[in-house]
Amino acid sequence: MPTFVAVDLGAESGRVVRGSLRDGRLAVDEVHRFVNRPVALPDGLHWDVLALFADLSAGIAAAAADGPISGVGIDAWGNDFALLDRAGGLIGNPWHYRDQRTRSSLDLIAARVGAGEIYRTTGTAPLPINTASQLVAMEDSAQLEAAERLVLLPDLFGYWLTGQAVTEQTIASTSQLLDVETRTWATGVIDKLGIPRRLFDYDVVPPGIAVGRLREHPEVPLWTVAGHDTASAVAAVPAGAAPSGFLSSGTWSLVGLELDAPVLTDEARLSGFSNEAGVDGTIRFLRNGTGLWLLQRCRAAWRSASYADLVAAAEQAPGFQGLVDPDDPAFVSPRDMPAQLVAACRRNGQPVPADRAAVVRCVLDSLACRHRWSLERAEQLAGRRADVLHIVGGGAANSLLCRLTADLTGRPVLAGPVEATAVGNLLVQARAAGEVGSLTEIREVVARSLPPRRYDPQPTDRSEDAYRRFLTLLDSSDNF
Numbered sequence: 001m002p003t004f005v006a007v008d009l010g011a012e013s014g015r016v017v018r019g020s021l022r023d024g025r026l027a028v029d030e031v032h033r034f035v036n037r038p039v040a041l042p043d044g045l046h047w048d049v050l051a052l053f054a055d056l057s058a059g060i061a062a063a064a065a066d067g068p069i070s071g072v073g074i075d076a077w078g079n080d081f082a083l084l085d086r087a088g089g090l091i092g093n094p095w096h097y098r099d100q101r102t103r104s105s106l107d108l109i110a111a112r113v114g115a116g117e118i119y120r121t122t123g124t125a126p127l128p129i130n131t132a133s134q135l136v137a138m139e140d141s142a143q144l145e146a147a148e149r150l151v152l153l154p155d156l157f158g159y160w161l162t163g164q165a166v167t168e169q170t171i172a173s174t175s176q177l178l179d180v181e182t183r184t185w186a187t188g189v190i191d192k193l194g195i196p197r198r199l200f201d202y203d204v205v206p207p208g209i210a211v212g213r214l215r216e217h218p219e220v221p222l223w224t225v226a227g228h229d230t231a232s233a234v235a236a237v238p239a240g241a242a243p244s245g246f247l248s249s250g251t252w253s254l255v256g257l258e259l260d261a262p263v264l265t266d267e268a269r270l271s272g273f274s275n276e277a278g279v280d281g282t283i284r285f286l287r288n289g290t291g292l293w294l295l296q297r298c299r300a301a302w303r304s305a306s307y308a309d310l311v312a313a314a315e316q317a318p319g320f321q322g323l324v325d326p327d328d329p330a331f332v333s334p335r336d337m338p339a340q341l342v343a344a345c346r347r348n349g350q351p352v353p354a355d356r357a358a359v360v361r362c363v364l365d366s367l368a369c370r371h372r373w374s375l376e377r378a379e380q381l382a383g384r385r386a387d388v389l390h391i392v393g394g395g396a397a398n399s400l401l402c403r404l405t406a407d408l409t410g411r412p413v414l415a416g417p418v419e420a421t422a423v424g425n426l427l428v429q430a431r432a433a434g435e436v437g438s439l440t441e442i443r444e445v446v447a448r449s450l451p452p453r454r455y456d457p458q459p460t461d462r463s464e465d466a467y468r469r470f471l472t473l474l475d476s477s478d479n480f
């Protein structure tokens with residue numbers, strides 16, 4: 001019975017998960033979970049990549065001590081990267097995409113390449129978190145001068161595990177520097193931005209190839225998987241025959257449709273949609289919106305409460321009172337998220353949440369409204385309708401969020417798997433090792449092993465009225 005190990009790194013936590021295939025079913029168990037703690041240094045906000053590497057290595061060692069493993073794959077959040085010097089050494093501490101140094105980057109990029117041109121080439125919405133935005137903010141820095149190669153984070157960890165560095169396609173597509181049609185580096189864009197071309201003088205490889213063997217466990221191969229966590233999660237959406245949309249719900253809410261070809265219109269760009277590279281040449285046409293980050297920061301501010309307790313309290317609170325736009329820039333990195341949410345309600349003339357339960361309810365109602373907006377806009381832009389909406393990731397365990405999203409979108413929600421990212425990671429390895437066939441077959445294995453939970457929509461006058469208020473709120477801000 002082949003066993004694979006997925007390393008799945010999220011902005012809040014990382015985990016090492018083991019998966020075994022037997023009779024067309026996947027059994028998963030978590031071997032190690034650890035926190036991901038960003039560190040604020042005088043020059044900005046960074047990821048602690050050494051701590052992450054130590055933790056993921058400990059997880060792999062624990063899995064290997066338990067029995068033979070047929071492979072390891074690594075996925076992580078997008079956009080962030082490390083710079084390597086000519087000896088392959090790490091230069092500095094990789095930055096966190098929430099660091100504020102990219103404030104002027106979108107204007108700079110538009111001036112140098114043109115907002116329309118870079119979108120038509122890369123398919124990526126202009127966001128300050130993109131690798132391109134980060135690199136233009138670093139120009140003339142000593143670090144960039146010393147750098148010989150750029151690796152996105154899953155590839156950095158793969159390099160440290162095996163000594164072999166690769167550039168995996170799906171994670172590269174979060175850079176805003178990859179050509180969306182050819183899936184090779186967009187050298188024209190890179191040149192116009194004034195980013196050193198040598199950083200990208202490496203081939204881009206697809207998910208599912210052997211990278212090398214683990215230095216500490218020479219019998220174990222490292223496979224490329226869909227290195228972008230969202231790509232791994234969407235590969236594990238248990239989609240059947242009905243036309244469906246997806247919501248990959250975690251720190252971010254990624255709402256969209258899987259397509260065969262990108263949508264590169266100005267309208268798509270102005271609505272904030274990206275065309276991200278998926279497994280087997282698929283395109284994830286999605287909008288990247290703020291997600292459970294809002295709740296994560298509330299919980300941190302309140303210290304004690306568990307997510308389950310917070311959501312249970314919100315179930316009892318009256319619904320559709322104060323609404324906010326989750327993508328309000330005030331929520332990007334606030335010191336005190338609950339205070340910001342209250343202030344946003346007050347600023348926008350909304351009912352002001354009076355206690356924790358009301359704050360949580362405000363967050364979940366607002367996210368559900370945003371999910372509807374994004375799904376409907378994706379459908380208009382792509383000219384396709386989704387009859388059901390799959391929710392995968394941590395948010396699939398949040399029954400109130402799933403129910404509200406069903407009610408607002410008017411579509412049945414199929415929730416789960418919660419651990420879709422790790423499952424997608426494991427099954428792409430299994431396919432590389434010859435254990436599973438097509439992407440469709442991967443999804444059949446998921447549906448069989450971890451059947452989703454269904455929420456039927458029950459829209460009411462109050463939910464419709466809330467959505468109208470949400471639209472008014474969007475109209476009065478400059479967020480699309």
Ligand code: LFR
Pocket residue numbers: 010011076077078079080097129228229230250251252254288
């Ligand atoms: C989700 C995700 C999103 C990306 C964001 C920041 O975890 O990877 O796809 O836009 O994190 O990198």
